Every structure is written in structure tokens, then in C-alpha cells.
Amino acid sequence: MGRIAWICAFVAAPACWAQTAVAIVAHPETPGLAIPGDFIGLSFESGSLTSATGFLAENAVFQRMVAQIGPGLVRFGGNSVDKLTGWMRGQRTPSTSSSIITSSDVDRAFAFARAVGWRVLFSVNLGGGDPATDADEAAYVYQTAGDVLSGLEIGNEPDLYHSNGLRPSTYTVSDYIAEWTTYANAIQARTPAAVLTGSAAAGSITTWTSTFAQQLGSRIALLTQHLYPLAPSSVNPNASNVASIPHILGSAARNTEDTDGSELQQIAQSQKLPWRMSETNSCYNGGEKGVSDVFASALWGGDYMFTLAGRASAGVNFHGGGSGNYTPIAVSGSQVTARPLYYTLLMFRAAARGRTVPLDVSANGVNLTAYGALDTDGTLRLMVIDKDTAQDAAVTITPGSAYSAALGMRLAAPAADSTTGITLGGASVGADGSWLPAQLETTPLTHGTYSTTVRAASALLVNFGNGSLVVANSAGGQPEIARNSLASVYGQALGMVVSGLAPVPVQGLAGVTATLTDAGGTTQPLALSYAGPSQVSFLVPGEVAAGTATVNIGAVSGAVTVSAAAPGLFSLGATNTAAALAVRVQNGQTAQTAVPVFDCSSGTCSPVPIAIDDQSTVYVSLYGTGIRGAASSTTCTVGGVTVPVIFAGSQSTYPGLDQVNISIPPALRGRGAVDVVVTSGGKTSNAVRLAFGG
Structure with a gap:
């Protein structure tokens, strides 16, 4: 027995893990809710804007990391917005108090948003401000940044004002609504076009949020809520929702998320409003070390986002900043690094395109979830998350009769508690903040099904396509190409992400590889200049026989005529x-x-x-x-x-x-x-x- 354990531990441990059959059947014929293009969001403290080192608006690595999970919605708010002591039009100087937000701080925030192609949800001070000051700040924001401003939040988590020392213990939702109305009136008197949101409550969905929506739903464009499903161990180590790896991967988090999402969906629908989780993360008070900053948080994050997408959420803003335990992007001085949660944002961006797709999942006791999305071009995407730390899943997926080929990308780490060694598509985020997949798995379907193993504590994104390719001149689109020319292939499930235009064509781009077999039977690898989910562009080799050629990408192929000239x-x-x-x-x-x-x-x-x-x-x-x-x-x-x-x-x-x-x-x-x-x-x-x- 000891010898067997030794072999499992040091020779082939994964093969010794329990493996359980899991069956998934997709129903793309009945797609559900549309997933907004800016579903992914980030949230930062307003107070971070008052320091050049608090929010690295001009840092190229930080900008790149935010841009490549977008377009999204960045929110500035948090507890600090109600603790700012003033607003000032003018340039910040070394003598300006960090408790005062200035117009130059606002300018930096919105310059950042423009640079990364995101829109902004901006908060103003209710807890410690005054209506006239907020109205002037809002007027400045709209005057200078209306092009990228999504809306305004007035205050932050008013249901906790009494516990944060901002209001007496007798403070009620009625008091809050009266205050909010006074501030909203002042803001819209100065700026009639101001778009307002709320209530940004910490909890109290059936009391504060519901009452706010019923009484003020006609004045807001977006219903906002906050959620932290887990509690830090420093508050109560015996709590049923104390932050731990079993709890973040189990029902302690997911049940809360689904219940809150369901309640918010009903409230929003009753007022014909969209709703958004405008501040959220795994565990309040900055997260829990060993939980919020490890790979388990990445598995949780993907599950959480798809859960809320299924509840008609307009999006999720993960709170972070600095080097907090739960931040998706960590900043220490000028160094910017990707935390595990960031990887699931990359994966969700690749997966969540189009409309949700219902799935029948038979997990057979494995802690596994799966979600589907149907893109406008017909591509079906499934994200399978094995949150079980002990059981591999032998997964069989039946995507539907329209699909004959599949492309897979894996999210993996050494273990659920890993902080390093995390890869998506076989690649980690680079020191410059960039990421592209290096390894994709191309698989033809067998009798209409796709089979693979999803390792314990890992996730898999599978794109299903119809297996057909159209090859054409990159410039003119004609179905004829020439030697040493640029050609493009169009189809479904060709790549996972958009690579961008390569300065020099390369063999293998963003995990995509391709070959060309000419009329003489010679097969050559192709140098790619662009790779994306529905298009791959390549340089036609100089030595290729004229006539009908076949281009292969993974398990799919398409024919094209090669001639001496094919002008486009x-x-x-x-x-x-x-x-x-x-x-x-x-x-x-x-x-x-x-x-x-x-x-x-x-x-x-x-x-x-x-x-x-x-x-x-x-x-x-x-x-x-x-x-x-x-x-x-x-x-x-x-x-x-x-x-x-x-x-x-x-x-x-x-x-x-x-x-x-x-x-x-x-x-x-x-x-x-x-x-x-x-x-x-x-x-x-x-x-x-x-x-x-x-």
C-alpha cells in the first residue's frame, strides 16, 4: 500500500485522482438572456484618486491589463467616497489634502478610462458631503467627461451609515431616501442630463434596495447593489460563511450569490430597470489571505459571474486596488501583477459572448458547474468549472446537431491554494501585462459528442463550431489567393481571443496554428498575421502549387484556388x-x-x-x-x-x-x-x- 501511494505521489499523481463521469447537454436552440458587452467591471476607492501612487492611471502595464479584459465599466466609490472632506476645482499640489478630491484627480480618472476604452460609474459624497458641493462636482464631471460617463452613484452603502459612524443608529431607509432626493435634485438642477443610479446598498435587498427602487425607480437608470458572500476569519472564525477554500468553492458562497441575484432580478424587473453588482468580491474587509488571493478565487469568480448573468445582471464590478488580498490586479509601488482572479476575467471575456444557453448537467456528485453562451455568429461556448479539489471529471458534452468541431482552452494551477503557476491557455500574464493563449486543443466531435477530462480544481472553455471554413483574399474577399499574398479564413471557433495584427506573420499566434496543402499534395505550416474567434489571416507561402489548395485550422478545413495573381x-x-x-x-x-x-x-x-x-x-x-x-x-x-x-x-x-x-x-x-x-x-x-x- 505504501509503495502504491509513493508511486501516485511522485510518478503520476493526477492519474491516481478519482475520475467521475459528467454529462452535459446544451440547448442552443433556446438561448436566454443577452450578456452585456461591458459585463466585466472593476471598482476602486474614490480616495485612491487623490494620490498618484494610489491609482496608477498613467501606468502602461496597468492600462494594458485593464484594456484586455474590456470593454468594461470602471467604478470609483467605496467607503472612502463618504469620507472625503471636500471637492475643489483646480490642480492638485503637494500641499493639497488627500481627503479632498480635485478636478485634476477627476481628469486623471477619466483620461485612464478613455485610454483603456472603458466607461465610468462615478460616486459622489452623501455620507459626509453637501448637496451644493456634489452638484458642482457632478457638473464638472459631466462637462469634461460626459463622453465616457455611464452614471453617478450618490453615496456608498447607506444601510451601513450607522455602523460606520456617518449617521445615528436610528437612521432608516426613509431618511436615506429623503437625503438622496435632496442631493439628486441639486445635481440635476445644475446638470439636467445627469444619469443617476442607486442605491449601492451593502445588503438589505428586501428592505433598503427594494424600497429605494419602488420609490425612486423612475429617477435612476441603473439599480446598483453590493455583495461580499464571505466573511473574514478575523471577524468570526466560526461563521457559516467564514472565508475558506471549501466555502468559496462550495454552497456557502454560491447560494448567497444566487439568492441575492434572484431577488435583485425580481426588483429590477418590477421597475423595468437593469441592475448591476457595482461593488463586490469574495470576502469583505479587503479579502482573506489564502482564500481571496489564491487560485480558488479564480474558479469562484467565473462561477459567480455566470450565476449573475443568468439572473439578468448588467454586470459585476470586482472591488480592488493596491495590494489587497482580493484585488484582481495588484499594485505595489510601480509594479503591477495579475492575481488569480484576473485570469477568470480573461476567461470570462472569451466565453461570455451573446446570450446564455440552458444546459442539462449531470455532475454525479462532482462539485462542478457549467455555463453556456451562444454568439451572434452561431458559435456555442461552454465554460466548465471543476471546483472539486479531489475529483477529476470525465466530461462528455452534447452541443447540438449544428456543431462538428471544438476548440478548448484550460485554466489551471498547481493546486487550489496556489498563488503562482497559474496559466490560461498554457500561458501566464507577462511582466508587461500582456496575455495571449499559447496552447489550444482542437478536437473533432465523435457521434455528435465532445469528450475530455477536466482536472480537479481547474476550468475549461470549449468553443463549438460548424466545422466549415471559407478562405478568401484578405483585401477584396474573392475566393482566390496568390503566392506571397495575404489571405483570410472565416469560420466558427477558430481561436479564443483576438490577437491583434502581428508586425511580422508567425507560425502559431494566440494558440492558433494552420497548414496549407497545395494541389501537388505538399503541406506547409502557415505564418499567421491575425488570429481571432471567427477569422484567421495568413501569408500564403511563396512556394505553393497553383490549383485547389486546402487550408486546415485544427480539425476543420476549407478549399481555395491558388493562382499566380489574385488582386485585391x-x-x-x-x-x-x-x-x-x-x-x-x-x-x-x-x-x-x-x-x-x-x-x-x-x-x-x-x-x-x-x-x-x-x-x-x-x-x-x-x-x-x-x-x-x-x-x-x-x-x-x-x-x-x-x-x-x-x-x-x-x-x-x-x-x-x-x-x-x-x-x-x-x-x-x-x-x-x-x-x-x-x-x-x-x-x-x-x-x-x-x-x-x-
């Missing part, structure tokens, strides 16, 4: 406005002056009319791909007029990118918006648009 022109965004540059050269001179070609300032792109005159010549550079293979035969028409081609070939900086330089003849003067088409090797490109004035 790039356009901007979802428009047909040409991706082009232009210069003007005065007659008899060589100096070049840049000419505007397009305008994207309104959120969409349109061509800017290029003035044509007799004193100068305008040269336009068009950008595309699939042209260099027949560069010498390239011609171009603009508005049906054949124009001189000065150059056609490789752009030389970015692999696969081609450039066509043309000169604009006087005949195009005053033509307005016209089509531009390139022909190479007898093949015609897609049309893009330029515009010409007088």
Missing part, C-alpha cells in the same frame, strides 16, 4: 473607402505635399474629395495584395478612366502587402466619388472608392 484592394473599416495615401507635386518641382484621401472622424470612413488642377499632379498609392505575381501587367481604372500605373509590386515593409502607385489625370476633375479597380494577370480586383473635386 484594401478598404477602410466596413466601408469601400480606399485605404490609400496621396501626394501633390507642383509642376516643375519635386517636393511632395500630403493630400487627405479619407476621413474617419465620424466613426465611419468616407473619401475626401481630392482637388485636381492644372498646376500640379496628384499621385495616389493604393494598398492591396495578390498583385506582385503579375506586377508588370497591372492596369488601373478610376471612374472608368484608365490611369497611368507608375509602380506595382511589393510594398516591401509588411510581408504580403502590395502597392500600386497611380497618377490622376485632369479628366477626373470634379467627378466626385468613383470606383477604383486594379487588374493583374487578367484578374480584376474588388472596387474601392476615391473622390475628386475641382
